[in-house]
Structures are given as C-alpha cells and as structure tokens.
Amino acid sequence: MEVVLFYIAASVSVVSTILVISRSNASHALVYLIVSLLAVAVVFYLMGAPFAAALEVVIYAGAIMVLFLFVVMMLNLGPSSTAAERAWLSPGMWIGPAILTFILFLVMLWVLIGIPDSTSGVAVTPKQVGERLFGSYLLAVELASILLLAALVGAYHLGRRYMRARREEIG
Amino acid sequence: MEVAFIMILPVLLGAVLGAAMLIWWERRLLGFWQDRPGPNRVGPFGLLQIVADVIKLFTKDDWVPPFSDRVIFTLAPTAIVAGMLMGFAVVPFGPGLAIIDLNIGVLFFLAMTSLAVYGVLLGGLASNNKYSLLGGLRSAAQMVTYEVFMGLSIMGVVILTGSFNLSEIVRAQEETWFVIPQVLGFAVFVIAGIAEAHRLPFDLPEAEHELTAGFHTEYSAMKFGLIMVGEYLSVILTSAMTVTLFLGGWLGPDFLPPIVWFSIKTGLFICFFVLLRASIPRPRYDQLMSLGWKILLPITLINLLATGAIVLSMEGAA
Numbered sequence A: 001m002e003v004v005l006f007y008i009a010a011s012v013s014v015v016s017t018i019l020v021i022s023r024s025n026a027s028h029a030l031v032y033l034i035v036s037l038l039a040v041a042v043v044f045y046l047m048g049a050p051f052a053a054a055l056e057v058v059i060y061a062g063a064i065m066v067l068f069l070f071v072v073m074m075l076n077l078g079p080s081s082t083a084a085e086r087a088w089l090s091p092g093m094w095i096g097p098a099i100l101t102f103i104l105f106l107v108m109l110w111v112l113i114g115i116p117d118s119t120s121g122v123a124v125t126p127k128q129v130g131e132r133l134f135g136s137y138l139l140a141v142e143l144a145s146i147l148l149l150a151a152l153v154g155a156y157h158l159g160r161r162y163m164r165a166r167r168e169e170i171g
Numbered sequence B: 001m002e003v004a005f006i007m008i009l010p011v012l013l014g015a016v017l018g019a020a021m022l023i024w025w026e027r028r029l030l031g032f033w034q035d036r037p038g039p040n041r042v043g044p045f046g047l048l049q050i051v052a053d054v055i056k057l058f059t060k061d062d063w064v065p066p067f068s069d070r071v072i073f074t075l076a077p078t079a080i081v082a083g084m085l086m087g088f089a090v091v092p093f094g095p096g097l098a099i100i101d102l103n104i105g106v107l108f109f110l111a112m113t114s115l116a117v118y119g120v121l122l123g124g125l126a127s128n129n130k131y132s133l134l135g136g137l138r139s140a141a142q143m144v145t146y147e148v149f150m151g152l153s154i155m156g157v158v159i160l161t162g163s164f165n166l167s168e169i170v171r172a173q174e175e176t177w178f179v180i181p182q183v184l185g186f187a188v189f190v191i192a193g194i195a196e197a198h199r200l201p202f203d204l205p206e207a208e209h210e211l212t213a214g215f216h217t218e219y220s221a222m223k224f225g226l227i228m229v230g231e232y233l234s235v236i237l238t239s240a241m242t243v244t245l246f247l248g249g250w251l252g253p254d255f256l257p258p259i260v261w262f263s264i265k266t267g268l269f270i271c272f273f274v275l276l277r278a279s280i281p282r283p284r285y286d287q288l289m290s291l292g293w294k295i296l297l298p299i300t301l302i303n304l305l306a307t308g309a310i311v312l313s314m315e316g317a318a
Helices: A002-022 A026-046 A050-075 A079-088 A091-114 A126-133 A138-170 B005-033 B049-059 B070-090 B105-126 B130-161 B166-171 B183-196 B221-246 B258-279 B285-317
Strands: none
Touching: A002 A026, A026 A050, A026 A079, A026 B070, A026 B105, A050 A126, A050 B105, A050 B130, B005 B049, B005 B070, B005 B221, B005 B258, B049 B221, B070 B105, B070 B221, B105 B130, B105 B166, B105 B221, B130 B166, B130 B183, B130 B221, B130 B285, B166 B221, B183 B221, B183 B285, B221 B258
C-alpha cells in the first residue's frame, strides 16, 4: 500500500517539476511548483517524517511560494514576457542540461542499487526532530539563523536607502 | 492514527450548512447591533433568506472574463473552500470525535489555512484586473505577515502541553483553560485569525471603498458564492481552533454532553467575530502591517520566551 502511494506521489512530484521548468507562463509554473512541493510533502510523510512533511507545506508551500507569487504579481508579467520566455526555451538549449542530468541519474541509480534498503521505515516524531536540532546539530541551527539575520539586516539597509531617497523626492 | 470515515459526512455537512447559516445570522446580528432589522422578510425571522440567496447565485450568469487566465480563475475559489474544509479534519469536536487524531494536528491546521491563501492570490492574479491584482498583492503581504504570529502564538500552548496533538491540548486544559496562562498568545491568535480570514476590520484585500471588491471583483454567480462560503468556513474554523487551543475545547460541567459545550463556545466566539466587525473601523494598509511587525511580533516572542523560561524553571524545581 505504502509503496503504491509512494510511487503515485513521487511521479506527481517529478511530472509537476518538469512542468515547472517547461512552462513559459510564470504563474502557471508557480502553481506546478506548489503541487510539486505538496507531492514532496506526501513523500516525506510516507517515509515516516510527518514533522518534515508538515513543515514542507507550512513553510515552503505556504509561505515561500506566497512570496514568489507576490513578486510575480508585483512584476505584473503580461503576454509579452510569456512570448519572451517561450523564445528562450528553444529545443536546442535542452541538450546540455539533459546530458548532465542523465549522468547524475546514472550515478544515483548506481548508488540506489548498492543500498538494498534505503528507508528505515521508522516514524520520526516532532520531539525527536527537536532534540536532534537543538542537541547534536545546534551549531548548524545557529549558523543558519545568523545567515538569516544577516539577510534581514541587509534587506532593511537596502530598503532604508530607498525610503530616504523617496522622502527627499517628496520633500 | 485511524481515520473515522463515519465522521466525514457530518463534519462536511455541518461545516457547509453552518457557513450558509452564518450568512443570515451575521446579517441579523449586525442589524441588531446597528439598530436596524436586518434581513427579516423571507420566511420566519428571515430564515429562508439563505435559500433565496442560493437560488439567486445558482441561476445567475456564470461569467468568466475573456481576458482572464481561465483555468486558474475557475480553480481559485475551490482552493479556498477545499483548504478550509481540510482544516476541519483535525478539529476535535468531543473526546475521540475528530475525523483524524493527528499527532501534528496544530501544524496540519496551519498548513491548510496557508494553502487556502492561494485561492485569494491566484484568483486576484488570474482575474487580470488592476483592482483584483492590488487586492491579491495586499492579501499576499497580509497573510505572510499574520501567518508568522499565528504559528508563533500557538507555540506557547504547545510548550505547555508538550504535544502538537489537538486532543491532548484539550485534555491538558482540564485544570485551567490556556486562555489564562497564555492570554497574550490568545490575543495575538485572535487578531491573526481575523486577518487570516480577511474579515472586517482586516478585510483590506477586498476593501470595497478603494478596490471595488478587491480580489473577487471579476467573480460572479456560484464562484463568488464559493468565495463567500470559504470566508465563512474560515470564520468557523478559526473560532473552533480558538476554542480548542485556548478555551478548553469540549470541556465543561457534566450536565451537557461535550459536543454541546464545544458548539456553544464556538457559537459564542463566532458572535464575538461579528461584534468586532460591527464595531471596529478598518485600519489603513500600512497601519495593519506596522501593527503586525512592530507590536504583535515582539509580544509573541516575549510570550514565547517567558513561557519557555517558566516551564523550564518549574521542571527544575520539581
């Protein structure tokens, strides 16, 4: 049962990811990206990581994709940008990435064949995730939060300069 | 974790019918508070007003604007309703009376409400109309902002219970309801809940005095009806979650069954929602955003810190 569900969710995520890359309309691509993230969340759940699945939906599908959509709305892309996008996605430019991806795929197959049973099949509870995050991986968590803080300060700095210019403009 | 399939149909029916009834109830209640009758003509107390509205919505011309993105335009209202209905799956209506007793129930609720936001955003974007786009943009910023506090304000409750499971959260309130130790979390959760449901006073995504009808300007007939049902569903869901997380859920004195206590509390909270709508004017958009980031976020963080510190020191003492 789980195997069937896994293959369904995994194929949905692969197909929708391919569609994300090949769509020329930005908002359609975004909708497929949301679907892809949801499918990955289902895969996480099936692998016994309900906490990671929930966070995948809350943070990636729920918050980060909203910001992507926000940017798409701000840019207000019309039919002209769709046409430009279509021109960039000519068949010729697929060759290089396709070859590289195929090599990567072969490597992954080789790795997967080497490991007989890759999923442990044990459910990980939110508590265990928390203990790991704030126990053995504390340093990584702190580093990530410092990185985010730096991004926040940087964004504030850029925004402030723009606001000062605006204020002088208005007088 | 077993799914109670028997529960699905009653919950679905209850939620949708409740949302429909709320359209009439809200208008009557608003009328009462604003010293006017409200809809009282169709049937006894105007109760058949809903039936009249539904007939009207179903028989109207269902117009999809030719300049819109047809597929996304049509799917957007369903995303709102589907997301909200999914959220009802984890609400514990009584002891053991939930569709699924998920051990990450709180997170599931947050995930489903954040997915329902896409209906508003994509609807606004696909309408290809400047008012809709502005409404969609506003709701994107508003939702992302208020989701942050909504999540963080619940975490105090999660710390006190030690679980994301909603039934366990209710059981942990047998001595005191969490509204007392978590009064700051409660206040922030309610404010964020109103903003998340984009109800008055925080209905800036549709603010009719400046944006016509905001993100649903181009919607008509039953698509508009679905958006409205989604909004009322989110009012019910937010009230039910507030009751579960802060007001003791199904707990109450023994002379009434638990599910009745749950319904009474939720109903009262819905009336409180309507009272807010009747009494508070709409803030400006920048006021709303600075209220969020400059006041509510620090309050939530302080609440979380204090809760964590107290729980830790109590454990140390014991």
